[in-house]
Amino acid sequence: MSAFNFNNEVTLISHYCNSHIAVYDPVENNPDEIDWNKNLKNYKLKKSKNGASFNTGGDQHMMSHLYVSKFGKVEKIFIDLTMHFPEAFDDYGAIKLLYNDQFLSRLSSLQKFALETNKTSVKFRRQIANIEIVSGFIKIGQHPVYSSENSTKYNDSELLIFQKKDKIKIQTDNTNLDNFMLPLKNKKYPIYIYSYLAPDEDNIAGAINEKKLIVIENIDGCYIDKLTKKSITLKRTKN
Secondary structure (H helix, E strand, C coil): CCECEECCEECEEEEEEEEEEEEECCCCCCCEEEECCCCCCCCCCCCCCEEEEEEEEEEEEEEEEEEECCCCEEEEEEEECCCCCCCHHHHHCHHHHHHHHHHHCCCCHHHHHHHHHCCCEEEEEEEEEEEECCCCEEEEECCCCCCCCCCCCCCHHHHHHHHCCCEEEEECCCCCCCEEEEECCCCEEEEEEEEEEEECCCCCCCCEEEEEEEEECCCCCEEEEEECCCEEEEEECCC
8 A cells, every 4th residue: 555654754855846847857858848727637648758847837835745655666756736735634544545546446435525524526637748768867846947956968978977876865854955856767657637626725715726736657666765854765776
């Protein structure tokens, strides 16, 4: 059973979004542009190669969640621009339900009750892009054009050194983090949009808003090596 914690530590990464949130290969860093504020239910999937950059139109702090198996394998990456959830979700364990199960399986009566209690309903789940990884890493954060980090393409010798890295350490309590990377296998990964309706995070009476999650699925070859309250160290499997 997957969870949002591992060895009693949560797998959250705090970071910052400066009008764009991008998912891309750090070597082939030319992601497709997608307007986050449009209705994406009928978005036509492009033959994207390098990833996707979502234009959010605002600067904000945000959270990403690593969805980890009991063996420490990272299976999915959830990118959440909302950050706030009704407290009742914790009482029913419904944050996992919200993020995953309600889109993929039939709901039990208890799960339906948890969603109804929190006035939450599904709008749609749709594949929005593909990202083909060739460097052995996936990068998440600001658009490479707008990032304060060096986002120039690597030459052959630099790439060889870069790809020998098998571990990445992420400071999870750094809300000013522009970007972070995960090591993983080279292959194509699907990027989805999860859209749902839920109460306003500021608890305005009766206010129901649409919320969206960016989800990179079928992550392969990435494992938790060390997890503390302030950092996550990730390793790539050799095979």
